[in-house]
Amino acid sequence: MNDALAALYPQHLATLRERTDTALARGGFEHLVVPAGRPITKFLDDQDYPFIVNPHFKHWLPLVDAPGSWLVYTPGEKPKLVFLQPRDYWHVVPEAPTGYWVDHFDIVVVRKAADAIAELPGLARSAVIGDQHCGLQDIVANNPPEVIDHLHYHRAFKTPYELELMREASRRGTRGHRAAERAFRDGASELGIHQAYLAAVGQLDAELPYASIVGLNEHGAVLHYTNFDRSAPADSRSFLIDAGASASGYASDITRTYAGKNAGEFQALIDSVDAAEQSFVARVRAGQSYPELHVHAHHVLAGVLREHGFIRMSAESAVESGVSSAFFPHGLGHGIGMQVHDVGGFQAAETGGTIAKPEGHPYLRLTRKLEAGMVVTIEPGIYFIDMLLAELKDKPFSGDIDWTRVDAFRKYGGIRIEDDVVCTASEPENLTRDAFALL
Template sequence: MTAQLAPLYARHLATVRKRTDEALALDGFDRLLIAAGAPLNKFLDDQDFPFVANPHFRHWLPLTDAPGSWIVYAPGAKPTLLFVQPRDYWHVVPAAPSGYWVDQFDIQIVRSAAEAIAALPKGGRNAVIGSACPSIEGVEANNPQAVLDYLHWHRSYKTSYELALMREASRVGARAHRAAERAFRGGHSEFGIHLAYLAAARQIDAELPYASIVGLNEHGAVLHYTNFDRQPPTAHRSLLIDAGASCAGYASDITRTYAGAGESEFQALIDSVDAAQRGFADMVRAGQSYPELHIHAHHVLADVLREHGFIRMNAEDAVASGVTSAFFPHGLGHPIGVQVHDVAGFQQSERGGIIARPEGHPYLRMTRVLEPGMVVTIEPGLYFIDMLLDELRANPAAKDVDWARVDAFRPYGGIRIEDDVACTDGAPENLTRDAFAQLA
């Protein structure tokens, strides 16, 4: 894969440099300084939280563990990497950078974060992208909004290099999901399933793009369930696992739901949601409004609820009355890339602005029209969440809900199926389904 990445990376960096030249020109900046960042300290402790590099830093190069380092770029000049290689006998000292990308940078090795700051260019107007916490002594992060808006907008359009990394992240994630399913079938606990996932991904928790969700039975109804029970339940009725993987800082985000042995009715419901999800993924095409796709998903899922006997009303009434929102309370998905919830999902243009969510859909994470180069998740769900169902009972439409049927499915928690899908000039590319197909 490395040999294939070299020419892709060179073209990617040329694109990033061009976008940066245009962004800096908007407000007359002379250069861009990007801080990799530093680990956050735990309160009243001498230990740090796991380090996560600034996504702007990772967008330029595939270094995910370079705390204290900086990228310096001035239009027309070769970018510089100030790489911190500390004198340290407490930790493993990072090796000097190597690989397919290093010839694209002037690399200066320094021994501390303070040395890196001292080596930053002085004078002129610098756009400094970095976190305000922890603060950077000697360099104040100004994060100019016009520059960020421009860079975030154009980061929505993935280069061939970025897509190659995301395909690999999907392959790693698919392999690990298969291992998790085997652990579920083998009767393991949530913790045991999670360990099987990590072993197959060959990544530790801190390397994953987000905290894995592994919910057995009723726990599938908790949208962000991360408790990891150590003891297996008496019955394995269902598993909902939402877990991704990383490749050079790029993410995959995959969710699958499985029915236990003999759970034919729940499996039939999974199959219906899966068929609906495939249909939504096929609509990830240029010109498609993402919020309209989200609302379309509500109508299709209303038909699924009616087909399986949960409601006795047509799709239009189920959506208008809020019934579908009780079973599908989150958004259809979000942009994904160097961040699992990538930027600019609501942005109106490269100059900023906000496209509001449609009324009644407060958790939708994207409101833009799809264009070639964008990658989004498609993750419909149907859940049996006690709090929302109790609220639904007070809705006049509750008379058209088969509550006995709903109660029978509460022990399964819920269903979510999620793929990462790239919008192209033609048919969409489903990174997740392709990755699973390659395992067959």
């Protein structure tokens, strides 16, 4: 894989330089300065939270564990890495940078975090991108909107180098999903399933792009369930896993739902949601409005609810009345890349602005029109959430819902199927299904 990355990286770097040149010119800045960040110390403690690198830093180079380091870019000059390699016998000291990318940078090694200041350009003329934890005491990130808006808008378009890393993240994630399914079939607890996932992926919790969701039975109805029961239930009727993996800081985001033994009707519902999901993936084409695809998904899923006997109203009525939103209460998906919920999802243009969410759909995370090079998730679901279903019982259309059938499915929690999909100039590339196929 390193040979492929080595071949693709120069073009990736050239793309970042071009984007940054334009962004800096628009903001009237001469330099881009990006801190990798530093660990955040826990309150009333002397230990740190797991380090998370600044995404603007790892966009340029595949370093995700270099706290205290800095990236400096000046148009027309070679990018510079100020690499912190402290004298420390308490922790593992980062090794000197090596690999396919190092020849593209001027690398300066410093031994103390404060020594980096001497290696940075004049900050009054610099766009410094980071949060309040990123810099040194005397350096404050200014995050100029003119620069941020341009970079975030174009970050939606992945370079071939980035796509190769995302394919690897998908391959790692699907290995974990296969191991998790086996653990579920063997009767493991949620914690045991998660541990099987980590072992197969080869990553720690802190290295994953997000906290894994591993829900058995009714827990599948909790959209962000991360509790990990230590004991297995007496009867594992259903299993929902939403878990990804990382590759040099790039994420995969994968969800699958499985039926346990003697759950034929639930399996039939899974199959219908899976077929619907694949039909939505097929619509990931250049020019497709993502909000319109989200609303279309509501109509299709309302048809699934009617087909399986949960509602008696038409799909149109189910969407207009909000019934479909009670069974499918989240967005169809989001942009993905260095961050699992990538930036710029609502941005109207490279100069800023916001594209509003469709009325009645407050949790949609992406409102842009799809274009070639974008990577998005497609993750429809049908859930049996007690709180949302209780709200429907007082509505005039309550009689159009078969409550006996709904109640029979509460024990399964819910269904979500999620793939990571590249919008291309022609057929979409399904990173997730391709990775599963390799297994």
